[in-house]
Amino acid sequence: MLSRVAESLFWMSRYVERAENTARFLDVNFNLLLDLNRITTVETPDCWIALILVTSDREKFDSLYGQYGAETVTDYLVFNRNNPNSIISCIGLARENARSVIESISSEMWEQINNLYHYLQTVTPQSVQNDPFSFYREIKNASHLFQGITDSTFPRNEGWDFVQIAKYLERADNAARLIDVKYHMLETSHAGHGDVVSGSVDIIQWMAVLKSCSALEAFRKVYFARIKPQSILEFLILDRTFPRSINFSVCAAKDALWRLSGGSAGRSFNSADRLIGKMEAELSYTTMDDIASKGLHSYLAGLEQGIMDVGEQTHLTYFAYHTPEIEPVEEGLRTTFSGNGGKRAEWSQAQQQQQQAYCR
Amino acid sequence: MKRFFDNYDADASRFFDELVAREGGPRPHYEKLLRRFAMFSQEDVKTRREMTNIFFRSQGITFTVYGLEEGIERIFPFDLIPRVIPAAEWALIERGLAQRIAALNLFLYDIYHTQNILRDKVIPAELILGSQHFRREFVGVTPPQGIYIHVAGSDIIRDGEGRYLVLEDNLRTPSGVSYMLQNRQAMKRAFPVLFSQYKVRPVEDYPQELLRTLQEVSPPLQREPNVVVLTPGIYNSAYFEHSFLARQMGVELTEGRDLVVNDNVVYKRTTRGLERVDVIYRRVDDAYLDPLCFRPDSKLGVAGLINAYRKGNVTLANAIGTGIADDKVIYSFVPKMIKYYLGEDPVLENVPTWLPGTPSDMKYILEHLDELVVKSANESGGYGMLIGPESTAQEQEQFRELIVANPRNYIAQPTISLSRHPSLLNDSEMYGCHIDLRPYVLTGKKTTIVPGGLTRVALKRGSLVVNSSQGGGSKDTWVVDE
Numbered sequence: 001m002l003s004r005v006a007e008s009l010f011w012m013s014r015y016v017e018r019a020e021n022t023a024r025f026l027d028v029n030f031n032l033l034l035d036l037n038r039i040t041t042v043e044t045p046d047c048w049i050a051l052i053l054v055t056s057d058r059e060k061f062d063s064l065y066g067q068y069g070a071e072t073v074t075d076y077l078v079f080n081r082n083n084p085n086s087i088i089s090c091i092g093l094a095r096e097n098a099r100s101v102i103e104s105i106s107s108e109m110w111e112q113i114n115n116l117y118h119y120l121q122t123v124t125p126q127s128v129q130n131d132p133f134s135f136y137r138e139i140k141n142a143s144h145l146f147q148g149i150t151d152s153t154f155p156r157n158e159g160w161d162f163v164q165i166a167k168y169l170e171r172a173d174n175a176a177r178l179i180d181v182k183y184h185m186l187e188t189s190h191a192g193h194g195d196v197v198s199g200s201v202d203i204i205q206w207m208a209v210l211k212s213c214s215a216l217e218a219f220r221k222v223y224f225a226r227i228k229p230q231s232i233l234e235f236l237i238l239d240r241t242f243p244r245s246i247n248f249s250v251c252a253a254k255d256a257l258w259r260l261s262g263g264s265a266g267r268s269f270n271s272a273d274r275l276i277g278k279m280e281a282e283l284s285y286t287t288m289d290d291i292a293s294k295g296l297h298s299y300l301a302g303l304e305q306g307i308m309d310v311g312e313q314t315h316l317t318y319f320a321y322h323t324p325e326i327e328p329v330e331e332g333l334r335t336t337f338s339g340n341g342g343k344r345a346e347w348s349q350a351q352q353q354q355q356q357a358y359c360r
Numbered sequence: 361m362k363r364f365f366d367n368y369d370a371d372a373s374r375f376f377d378e379l380v381a382r383e384g385g386p387r388p389h390y391e392k393l394l395r396r397f398a399m400f401s402q403e404d405v406k407t408r409r410e411m412t413n414i415f416f417r418s419q420g421i422t423f424t425v426y427g428l429e430e431g432i433e434r435i436f437p438f439d440l441i442p443r444v445i446p447a448a449e450w451a452l453i454e455r456g457l458a459q460r461i462a463a464l465n466l467f468l469y470d471i472y473h474t475q476n477i478l479r480d481k482v483i484p485a486e487l488i489l490g491s492q493h494f495r496r497e498f499v500g501v502t503p504p505q506g507i508y509i510h511v512a513g514s515d516i517i518r519d520g521e522g523r524y525l526v527l528e529d530n531l532r533t534p535s536g537v538s539y540m541l542q543n544r545q546a547m548k549r550a551f552p553v554l555f556s557q558y559k560v561r562p563v564e565d566y567p568q569e570l571l572r573t574l575q576e577v578s579p580p581l582q583r584e585p586n587v588v589v590l591t592p593g594i595y596n597s598a599y600f601e602h603s604f605l606a607r608q609m610g611v612e613l614t615e616g617r618d619l620v621v622n623d624n625v626v627y628k629r630t631t632r633g634l635e636r637v638d639v640i641y642r643r644v645d646d647a648y649l650d651p652l653c654f655r656p657d658s659k660l661g662v663a664g665l666i667n668a669y670r671k672g673n674v675t676l677a678n679a680i681g682t683g684i685a686d687d688k689v690i691y692s693f694v695p696k697m698i699k700y701y702l703g704e705d706p707v708l709e710n711v712p713t714w715l716p717g718t719p720s721d722m723k724y725i726l727e728h729l730d731e732l733v734v735k736s737a738n739e740s741g742g743y744g745m746l747i748g749p750e751s752t753a754q755e756q757e758q759f760r761e762l763i764v765a766n767p768r769n770y771i772a773q774p775t776i777s778l779s780r781h782p783s784l785l786n787d788s789e790m791y792g793c794h795i796d797l798r799p800y801v802l803t804g805k806k807t808t809i810v811p812g813g814l815t816r817v818a819l820k821r822g823s824l825v826v827n828s829s830q831g832g833g834s835k836d837t838w839v840v841d842e
Contacts, residue, residue, distance in 0.1 A: 001632075002618050003618070003630060004618050005612075006631050096594060099599070100594045102420070103603050103604075103607035111418045
């Protein structure tokens with residue numbers, strides 16, 4: 001498989017997953033606010049800041065809007081084309097990546113992503129405001145449909161593995177960020193309102209975290225009605241059966257990476273294999289006490305860094321166009337993996353600008 | 361119920377109408393179509409129109425319009441009323457094209473080798489040697505089996521008498537063949553019954569024929585040749601076509617950055633390392649192919665590709681330098697080439713053409729600017745044209761200056777009223793729109809022409825310009841066995 005094709009499949013998959021996660025956060029946040037308004041006078045801007053923190057573009061947001069509220073945050077995360085992580089940007093980028101490998105994916109996959117793209121062109125901020133639930137459901141369903149179509153029409157070859165790696169790395173990364181930010185928010189909000197209603201607010205907020213991962217029902221089946229922060233964290237980070245937990249996602253990404261290289265435990269062929277194997281092993285043997293002693297925030301930061309490193313090594317192993325033995329290139333000119341964080345889409349953007357400039 | 365064609369005004373005394381004969385009444389090969397359409401209400405047709413629109417949009421069959429800040433994607437307008445060509449007429453077109461491409465290939469071989477046609481003064485040498493598409497670096501380089509034009513798309517029109525004439529030859533990277541194939545898909549979905557009433561010859565094997573042609577012209581190998589399609593990328597206006605053809609042939613679609621040359625051999629970069637490439641169906645212009653040979657600023661090309669090609673390690677389709685033969689000035693010499701190389705009379709005539717470089721022609725052109733069509737020799741897509749009867753005195757003056765300043769760069773032709781074909785304007789009105797035809801000719805060990813082609817329609821009242829960039833559309837082309 002061409003390296004460029006593998007890379008485009010990777011990003012296509014990643015952007016679809018990212019759009020779905022953003023839709024999920026926003027949807028849950030709307031619900032959460034409706035609930036909170038009934039019980040407490042918690043300042044809602046806090047809840048909206050959390051969403052910006054999850055996508056880690058606070059500076060950019062501040063420079064554009066400066067005010068946290070349903071309208072500005074929705075605009076930034078759904079419609080803003082200058083925000084590479086907005087839903088409209090993600091789907092646009094996913095479609096462009098799909099378009100550039102249209103001969104490698106099934107026509108059903110292409111049609112699904114293309115239809116989603118065209119649907120988004122017809123949506124207005126007004127219509128989302130009037131009926132946020134339908135809109136976010138549409139995005140989530142479209143993503144699920146895309147993944148389902150991929151499941152049933154895409155051959156289980158190399159390309160499939162790149163699609164899986166991307167999907168699960170993105171998912172693990174999102175879960176880690178979400179927990180990290182929510183934890184941070186709860187800590188601060190506790191300080192202000194703890195004395196009066198903290199109990200019920202806490203529970204509702206923690207339920208929101210679970211819902212953001214579509215994990216509430218699954219969680220209840222394991223822990224019944226005992227919604228305690230400890231159990232929730234355990235479930236979202238360490239559970240091996242729930243498909244949106246960090247452990248599950250890392251495991252799935254590891255399987256795909258090892259299938260690609262033919263690697264296995266104790267027998268890794270490249271750094272990506274080794275790093276993901278290490279992450280998986282660590283997660284398998286970690287307890288909540290370990291996490292507590294390390295501190296939740298620094299533990300999650302470590303996970304996020306690990307996920308980014310795996311992405312970068314995957315890039316170097318399979319996508320990097322550079323062929324050292326044939327064309328020695330100066331260090332600065334290499335195409336690099338842009339990784340996660342606020343600059344996530346930089347690489348794709350550079351690619352597009354170049355092509356556009358030379359094709360007129 | 362208002363029926364289609366009831367109010368259709370063929371204006372058959374002024375134009376050649378494809379459906380209505382001069383003496384009135386439909387031509388026999390359109391009778392079944394008329395009967396079928398008589399059964400449709402406007403509502404039925406609208407439903408079918410929506411069906412095809414959804415089909416094209418969801419398949420992503422779009423082209424990009426340039427000139428704005430960002431390219432805009434549009435559906436290529438599709439007209440629901442198919443063009444029907446009887447087998448006997450098709451046989452003539454087929455013979456004419458095969459003959460023409462054979463002569464053009466011999467011409468290219470000659471020009472890049474002994475140049476007999478220049479020595480014998482059939483074509484003035486300065487026209488060739490002064491052309492921006494003449495690649496002097498490739499004199500003496502022989503592509504596999506001496507074939508230059510693997511894929512050609514010549515434009516054919518019908519004049520007032522209904523004679524088929526060649527309007528121009530597209531010999532570099534002719535596009536539109538994917539629309540021919542998708543139009544057929546759309547028609548089969550929208551009009552299954554009508555379709556089954558005709559014996560329409562299939563066009564669906566074009567991708568297989570293209571692949572076979574490309575494999576046949578590979579450098580000699582002990583194994584199956586490795587073919588790729590080379591595209592400038594997703595922002596190119598014909599990107600849909602590039603990806604479609606790669607998909608249909610089952611070969612890889614590559615961009616310049618996917619390829620690398622080492623030791624005069626071309627490789628593609630894969631997740632498992634480098635793999636050798638033998639044949640490149642390139643949809644990138646000569647000038648962008650190799651920054652070491654042509655434009656040094658090209659990011660679309662592959663450094664070292666040209667040397668690999670010179671060494672005979674890779675085949676490029678079409679060959680480098682074919683542009684010289686689709687220069688519009690050179691076009692006017694094709695009938696002479698057919699005589700010179702094949703000793704035959706041309707089966708398909710050219711449109712009469714005047715060259716400003718010839719003093720008597722120059723005089724005639726300048727005196728008749730208001731009746732002629734003046735075209736720039738190296739522009740395509742309907743740009744750089746003057747349509748005399750539709751132009752203002754000011755535009756004519758502007759072209760007069762351009763022609764006098766650079767006579768080599770222009771040709772002039774009479775304004776031909778292209779034949780007309782009933783088409784649906786705004787979904788309701790039947791109107792005679794001007795059309796042309798672009799069939800596709802493949803040349804490997806033998807020449808193949810799939811029966812049909814892209815019929816382009818000027819979907820504007822009275823317009824003669826069929827190019828998609830100028831608001832033109834297309835319709836399905838049915839070659840039928842009676």
